[in-house]
Amino acid sequence: MRRFAVAVDGPAGSGKSTVAKAIAKELGIIYVDTGAMYRTVAYDCIQKGADLSREEEVAACLEEMKMEILPEKGGQRILLNGEDITTKIRTPEIGKGASQVAVYGSVRNHLTRLQQQLAAEHSVIMDGRDIGTVVLPQAEVKIYLDAGVEERARRRVGELEQQGRTADLETVKKEIQARDENDMNRALNPLRCAEDAVRLDSTGLGIEEVKEKILSYIAEKI
Numbered sequence: 001m002r003r004f005a006v007a008v009d010g011p012a013g014s015g016k017s018t019v020a021k022a023i024a025k026e027l028g029i030i031y032v033d034t035g036a037m038y039r040t041v042a043y044d045c046i047q048k049g050a051d052l053s054r055e056e057e058v059a060a061c062l063e064e065m066k067m068e069i070l071p072e073k074g075g076q077r078i079l080l081n082g083e084d085i086t087t088k089i090r091t092p093e094i095g096k097g098a099s100q101v102a103v104y105g106s107v108r109n110h111l112t113r114l115q116q117q118l119a120a121e122h123s124v125i126m127d128g129r130d131i132g133t134v135v136l137p138q139a140e141v142k143i144y145l146d147a148g149v150e151e152r153a154r155r156r157v158g159e160l161e162q163q164g165r166t167a168d169l170e171t172v173k174k175e176i177q178a179r180d181e182n183d184m185n186r187a188l189n190p191l192r193c194a195e196d197a198v199r200l201d202s203t204g205l206g207i208e209e210v211k212e213k214i215l216s217y218i219a220e221k222i
């Protein structure tokens, strides 16, 4: 089969990564979590004590940083200067930092190139905020996955509790709303539903139902 790309965009907690991983596994293609790449930049900057509100400090870290994306069955591991930081970046603080560094052109251009390279080499399902609009505008299938903010906050609390953390629903909801606000209103490549994307609301739907719907769109197009 020829190479193809599935772009999945949507706000935090809409279920993109869970569903995209399951689809990657089922189709035997590569899953690329672009949010993890923005998180890695934030993690590295924070480790180095850089000020995230200054693009030149973030860009300086970016120049020295060696980020490696290792696709694996049903997921992705991410190495920073040889260290596996896949789980270390899954915190609300790093999520907030990712949203801060994601406004800079230097960061977006750098990561967009890496993401385009991965899609040029493999069939991919890639999730993020600007995949269907900017990174892979030629993707064969584009999905915009959304869900109500209450439900997204509940899902995030569940994920955090699974990691052994305690989380307050109202606090998580406020963090998600702040991140949506940032991601939808930034000047560069804001979160938008591409004109040719299928919009899917996962509120009240289980993972299996969303997965089946997306698989049927893929089957129609590929």
Ligand code: C5P
Pocket (backbone or CB within 6 Å): 012, 034, 035, 036, 038, 039, 095, 098, 099, 100, 102, 127, 128, 129, 130, 131, 179, 183
């Ligand atoms: O998806 P995740 O919550 O891990 O993304 C973290 C942050 O990275 C997002 O809130 C967003 O600001 C940024 N991001 C982005 N473009 C992408 C993926 C993520 O701006 N393609």
